[in-house]
Amino acid sequence: MTLFGQKKQEFAVLVVRDADEVAEAVDRALxxxxxxxxxxxxxxxxxxxxAQEATxxxxxxxxxxxxxxEAGVEGPADSVRAVKALREAEPGLSLLQAVRLSKEAAALEDEEGRGRTA
Known part of the structure; x- marks a missing residue:
């Protein structure tokens, strides 16, 4: 799909999971x-x-x-300043990726806030 002559950019942020190997090493040490x-x-x-249960x-x-x-941004994780901080921390992030990441961070804050008041 194109919009204004540009291709739609996919959201490609890699999550590396190596907890399995570390867990095995801890189990062996135990x-x-x-x-x-x-x-x-x-x-x-x-x-x-x-960590293994985290999505x-x-x-x-x-x-x-x-x-x-780490960038010293205070306030909501999905603010404009937070998105800017993410793009500065990882210059390869597109604006769309940074916005989505900031929304995921804000969702965690919301979950933790509900957990504290519940």
């Missing part, structure tokens, strides 16, 4: 862990399990929120 190492490894295993949108939103925060 097999031989002493009592002083076990609590930390068990906590790491729980964190990895949570691609949640992972992208978390990444976007970190970039926005």
């Amino acid at each position: 097999e031989t862990a002493g009592p002083e190492e076990r609590p930390g490894l068990e906590r790491a295993a729980a964190l990895l399990a949570a 691609d949108g949640e992972l992208r939103g978390s990444w976007a929120r970190r970039q926005i925060t």
Whole structure:
């Protein structure tokens, strides 16, 4: 589809998931862990399990929120300043991609806000 002579740009942001390999390594370490190492490894295993359950949108939103925060942007994650910060942090992002990422970050903030008040 073309609009004003330009091709529609696809949304292509890659989410890398390597939690499986790390989780396996933690599980192997737990097999031989002493009592002083076990609590930390068990906590790491729980964190990895949570990361494995996260959706691609949640992972992208978390990444976007970190970039926005590191840029010192305060206020909503889907603000114009936040979108600009994302494009400066990752110059290869199109405007459409940055807007979508900022909306995913804002959705995470909304979910966390509802979780705190519920």
